Amino acid sequence: MDLLAELQWRGLVNQTTDEDGLRKLLNEERVTLYCGFDPTADSLHIGHLAGILTMRRFQQAGHRPIALVGGATGLIGDPSGKKSERTLNAKETVEAWSARIKEQLGRFLDFEADGNPAKIKNNYDWIGPLDVITFLRDVGKHFSVNYMMAKESVQSRIETGISFTEFSYMMLQAYDFLRLYETEGCRLQIGGSDQWGNITAGLELIRKTKGEARAFGLTIPLVTKADGTKFGKTESGTIWLDKEKTSPYEFYQFWINTDDRDVIRYLKYFTFLSKEEIEALEQELREAPEKRAAQKTLAEEVTKLVHGEEALRQAIRIS
Incomplete structure (x- = not known):
């Protein structure tokens, strides 16, 4: 396309x-x-x-x-x-x-x-x-x-x-x-x-x-959350791109905790996965939501994009 x-x-x-x-x-x-x-x-x-x-x-x-x-x-x-x-x-x-x-x-x-x-x-x-x-x-x-x-x-x-x-x-x-x-x-x-x-x-x-x-x-479009709360905010505050303000671990956790209702939309917005890859994750979300495969993929892709491969590995290890 x-x-x-x-x-x-x-x-x-x-x-x-x-x-x-x-x-x-x-x-x-x-x-x-x-x-x-x-x-x-x-x-x-x-x-x-x-x-x-x-x-x-x-x-x-x-x-x-x-x-x-x-x-x-x-x-x-x-x-x-x-x-x-x-x-x-x-x-x-x-x-x-x-x-x-x-x-x-x-x-x-x-x-x-x-x-x-x-x-x-x-x-x-x-x-x-x-x-x-x-x-x-x-x-x-x-x-x-x-x-x-x-x-x-x-x-x-x-x-x-x-x-x-x-x-x-x-x-x-x-x-x-x-x-x-x-x-x-x-x-x-x-x-x-x-x-x-x-x-x-x-x-x-x-x-x-x-x-x-x-x-x-x-x-x-303005990025929104299905539960009505503001995107990019948590109880601890704003999710920053600076690792000194929001650690890669906190950053990773934000994405992995994405609501099922939002995760496919965020995969489209924030990753460079293909249409086929995202549709496969959408299918898996419908069939096995407890595995949270879409959330894990989203968290890995965005954390790697913003903080790099090593920071992603550390975030996963801590998690």
Whole structure:
């Protein structure tokens, strides 16, 4: 199956701006795409994994991913999915977190791939030097307040309040897309489902400044748990990708304790097993759920992917 069809089979497509146009583009050209990660902590967590591994799938299919670290947008705060204002972090803190996240992203993408090496960028490189008059004239002029107010990320905050700082976030992310379109030939932005408004704002800015330019957006569904609790959280807290914050043993245990109702979906999201392999595990889950073969496979595959073979062996030994 083609890449978009595989992503749909895996349940990794929530929305696309032009499905037929995107499928045609992916089948005919090597596409440059990007996904952004704001440094809101000193490590990424497993909630980021779906986006990271989707970039990896694009690269394996021959496309060129750019992982964008939000060194600038991380200083502003994304209102998407938040009920109140984020706490603003010091510039030095965000710089240190950006460096850590850049290192983590480097584990999952191939920067030496022949023909389609991945890249890591930091949006502070172009937003940091931007003066306010240039930003308002070249970017702000293309956005009506009515357009921005209609976005869900803003709508959801009208009653509780939203500062001009966070209100302007979507324009900064839109500018990222335009900048990468101009300098890297980036035609596609992917992100979580809460990023739909920001992604379409970028497409609008590209359309208004570049005319007939063809760019696309794709969102990945929010990962949920069947029991209603938040994915990636346990009684002891967030499951981080940093082994100093969440040990490989704790990481392995999180996955092996996956509910039967979630495990096949997570195998599709978070592993690179084939359709046939996952369907065989689904059959085994139906026939012999007590063996927990699907959970063991999920825990082994994801732990190995994030922490490596030796850490996986140690986690299994301790278990």
